[in-house]
Amino acid sequence: MPTDPGPGGAETDGRRARGAETRRHLLDATVRVIERDGVTGVTHRAVAAEAGVTKSVASYHYPAVDDLLTAALRDSSDAYARDLSARLPEGYGLADLAAHLTACQEENRSRALAEYELYLQAARRPALRQAAARWTDVLTELTAPFTTDPATVTTLTATLDGLFLQSLLRDEPVDAGRVEEAMRRVIGT
Incomplete structure (x- = not known):
């Protein structure tokens, strides 16, 4: 009934x-x-x-415009996490993670640039900071199989952000092999 x-x-x-x-x-x-x-x-x-x-x-x-920006940043981070989770094979390794992180950025560079610009706005707009922290949370989740040490995760996040930002600034593609090598150096494998 x-x-x-x-x-x-x-x-x-x-x-x-x-x-x-x-x-x-x-x-x-x-x-x-x-x-x-x-x-x-x-x-x-x-x-x-x-x-x-x-x-x-x-x-x-x-x-408020900050409400739009905060929701867009949170939504972008969550969509990125869902996309990566769907792409990564079960039991993925650093090479898989590097390849998929790189592919996500390279498939839509203009969107990646927009998301980084939005992410960096958190430095000037405190309302965005919690949403910006979601990116770090995503990387922490993705790197959990390789390290749970907070200092290593922080260094890894900074390294990845640096590589991806430099790629956008130079208008050059990100090299997955370079990303993997950087992650291995940070993690110590």
Whole structure:
């Protein structure tokens, strides 16, 4: 026997689903605006136009620009973690990790640049710091099979960030072999 969803049950679920879909479009639009115009280009008006909604819709879901940026950064880190987890084989080694980290950056350099720009904004915008820390959490999870030493994880994260940022600054592809070698040196294998 079907259960009665109660007053407005199905209607409420539909609104929630539409709200979640709208937020998804807004976050995707935020990253596209950053890709095109940089973080300084992110306004409710710019994101709304990119998402094909009104400015009031963007402001309703994300009252402040920092709310948009924080959600976009957290979402990007989580998507990156999901993508890497799906790609990495069970029992992966450092070579696998290096290859997949490199592939993720190289497949969409403009998005990687936008995400790093957003990540670096946390130095000036304290509201972004917790979301920026998610990247470190992702790397900690991915490197757990190789080291759990906090100092080594910190050094490894800094090394990877440095390699990827230098690649973007020089407009050169990241070399997976170089990434693997750097990780091995940091971990000591």
